[in-house]
Amino acid sequence: MPLDGWHRAAGARMVPFAGYAMPIQYPDGIIAEHEWTRTHAGLFDVSHMGQLTVGGTGAAAALEALLPADLQALAPGRMRYSLLLNDSGGVIDDLIVTNVSEGEPTYFLVVNGATKDGDIAHLRTHLPAGVVLTPLPELALLALQGPEAALVLDRVFPGIATELGFMEATSRLLGEVPVRIFRSGYTGEDGFELSLPAVDAVTLADRLMAEEEVRPIGLGARDSLRLEAGLPLYGHDLDIDVDPVTAGLAFAITKARRADGGFPGAGRINALLRDGAPMRRVGLVLEGRMAAREGSPVFAGEEQVGRVTSGGFSPTLGHPIALAFVDTAHIAPGTALFAEVRGKRLPATVARPPFVPHRYYRKGEA
Structure with a gap:
């Protein structure tokens, strides 16, 4: 993890998670971190998540054959929560897709850390020739979450607070470092996720921590926050034996895709949408x-x-x-x-x- 030494220097207690050593809490403790994020701005390191792009001619249609999202209607700079499904409609992973096209269609995917290798293998197996999958292990991912996150980030990237609404994305420069900014997160609070080269992650983390509203937050508070927000966690509330209807995620199957099908498990899922799940x-x-x-x-x-x-x-x-x-x-x-x-x-x-x-x-x- 690019911030491993940074976490340890901040007094983090590190634990194994998804094949990495991750900070579960800092000296103030989980409850204090949870409450700080609810009232100010918490900085999370989520660099264990998988980041990748899918691009080239036919990329939208190719992804629509694997996800129940209407990606061809997704405008550049817009994001969508979706599900990677198996042939029986079970959830292989839940993920965020962002249209980052600048000319040629390109989609930026953020997938779960524990499943990213399997996700990449599944995508490689099922994407047609001509559609290019590019894993991006050289990138870090930070999340700034809480009611003061926009105030803080606007000092670093002026205008960002009004430019982006929820589930919108853009790119900015931190000096000469490219940063992809997503207005999203996993706490239920307003916030942003920031993707940038791992070699520059400490620079951005230090810049954000220089603001009095910001404190580092570990996995413990991340989990309690997402639970209060009612957000499912893959491997616990979701897995390959759970379909989107049972999981309460039918909203991720857009109206157009319900009508045209064409995604894995569409027959079973549409039957559950019609008749109800047990x-x-x-x-x-x-x-x-x-x-x-x-x-x-x-x-x-x-x-x-x-x-x-x-x-x-x-x-x-x-x-x-x-x-x-x-x-x-x-x-x-x-x-x-x-x-x-x-x-x-x-x-x-x-x-x-x-x-x-x-x-x-x-x-x-x-």
Whole structure:
């Protein structure tokens, strides 16, 4: 990781993650980091994520054969959340696609760190000749998240706060260093992700940390923030055995693609969209202080009706929350269920994520 020494010098506790040593927290601790990001601006190192481009003649159509996104309608500088699917409609990975075309069609993909090698292999196998896949391991990726992120980044890249709305991207120079800037993130807060050469990552990190609103944030707070935001984590809430409808991600299948199909698993997925899925991903709000973790069974009376996929204590709300797959007969908000933790059944109430409202910046909104 390009910032490994930088993290250690800042007092980070490092842990193995996706084949890397990653900072799980800094000396102030996870709750303090979580609260700082909710009120100021947190700096995350997400350089373990995979970055790659797909370009050349027919790139949009080629990607549409693998993703349920309408990429041919995606304008330059626009971003879209999408899903890499297998033939049965299972999720190989979730990812962000950005149209970075300047002439020839080119799409910039950010994929999960733990799955990037498999994603690249899958894409190489299925993309036709003439469409060029280029992995970009020489790039780092930083995320600046929180209500003061735009204020801070506007000092570094003047005008960026008004130029970009949520899910829009552009490129700027930091001195002579090219930086690709995306208004996106994984915390539910307004924020930006910044892709640049790894050799220059320390320079940008130091520049951002020079602002009083910014503190470094580790993986622990990243996870609690994304859980409060109701955002699924691949390998926990998503995997190859989970389809987009069950996962509550039907929004990622655009209207045009539902009509024309042409993506892996389209027949099965359209049937689930029409008839409903047997289970759905929901939120659970638990009483007390004990959190239900991944794998905890969920009960309605004496009948097991689901399982927790992600869970933890919410620093913002002051009680435990979880994401779970639950039989559709029990998914109405307000439904009373139980999550079993260490042999004890804890009262849980179905809720519709996000648990903490998103605060993305969209142009034209107050």
